[in-house]
Amino acid sequence: MKLLQILVLLFLFLHELICIGSTLDPLVPSISASVFSPADSPISPIYTSMAALSPGIQLGLEDDHNHMDARKKMLIILIIVCTALAATILSLLCFWFYHRKFSHKSHRSARSKDAEKGLALAPFLNKFSSMKMVGKKGSVPLIDYKLLEKATDNFQDSNILGVGGFGCVYKAKLDDNLLVAVKKLNCESQDAEREFENEVDLLSKIQHPNIISLLGCSVSGDSRVIVYELMQNGCLETQLHGPSHGSALTWHMRMKIALDAARGLEYLHEHCSPAVIHRDLKSSNILLDSNFNAKLSDFGLALTDGTQNKNNIKLSGTLGYVAPEYLLDGKLTDKSDVYAFGVVLLELLLGRRPVEKLAPAQCQSIVTWAMPQLTDRSKLPNIVDPVVKDTMDVKHLYQVAAVAVLCVQPEPSYRPLITDVLHSLVPLVPVELGGTLRVAQAQVTPPAPPAGPPPATH
Structure with a gap:
């Protein structure tokens, strides 16, 4: 900064000198023209003869001539x-540019070394060796792998919260x-590596109260590790279909979870920009914190809308949640996520899994089984999850069923936008839980979590 200020001052001084020189330069020819040019100011014979007779006039002409020589000098x-100053400024500029370039290289080199040694994560991980790893479109803290080994007791089975496709x-x-x-992925395959990079890249740019927060990542050999905030009440799948069978989730809590998931999906x-298609929305990827606030997770399969090549998209997702047009024709849009959301809504409403086995080689989807009964008001109350049966306003029950039916329509154009779904759910959720419904406080207080070990988070 000081060097730049010196250059500016020298430039201003040089500019002043040039201005002075420019005022002197035209002055000399103007004097010469006015005194000596016979064309512009002809000297009359009378003036010449007077000059010859008067030494004072001749002396004045000589003084003018001497004065002009002094100005020329x-x-x-x-x-x-000015030339010397210009050369000095040019040299200083060259030195300044070189200094900047060298400093930039030194900074990059130092940053590269920091990638190996690590810097301190602040504020929540301020005691860990880590760094800001700049990716293609975002940055994420890089945590020392040995610290994560220690934090998980060397990835002991007793610390497992959930099991995924790659780890x-x-x-x-x-x-x-x-x-x-801490999600540990075995990235021996290109698919696992791609999912790791995709999830880190997307979550490093996304911040929303209904989307899981990325705290950092780590790389060691074939292992890739992603660190998230811990969701104390695990995933929705475990809450609904695990040992408690949904007993911790009242009707209003279920509507709150649906609303939270819709808000996260609407943000995507x-x-x-560009829009994000989650592509693997399901109850196991909806996580619940200590207050049963829901957050979307697992963005390994997510795609940005408009960038995917529809001719070579690998069919991915989970059976029971995959939209028909994507499963049959490979057509993927935001309406594919809306279909999956409709399936989750049916899980909340009915307490059933998205796909259930009828026989060893025969399965039935919740959509196929429920659709005829969802549209029949006389049958609908009989298929509602027994845990919440008769605990809701019947009109609200019909409204939720209608939203679910629209979301799982076979034709994508018949499905609503997630924004419309969101607006339909807001009036069904109590004010205390983030909606606009006003009910007695006793009806919306979250139940205490069941005793026993915490459920899995994935």
């Missing part, structure tokens, strides 16, 4: 000084007793 001196999710305790979820579809 001053102009020459100014030109020399497990572990509960980890970091410094200051900070609990986090309407507020991300």
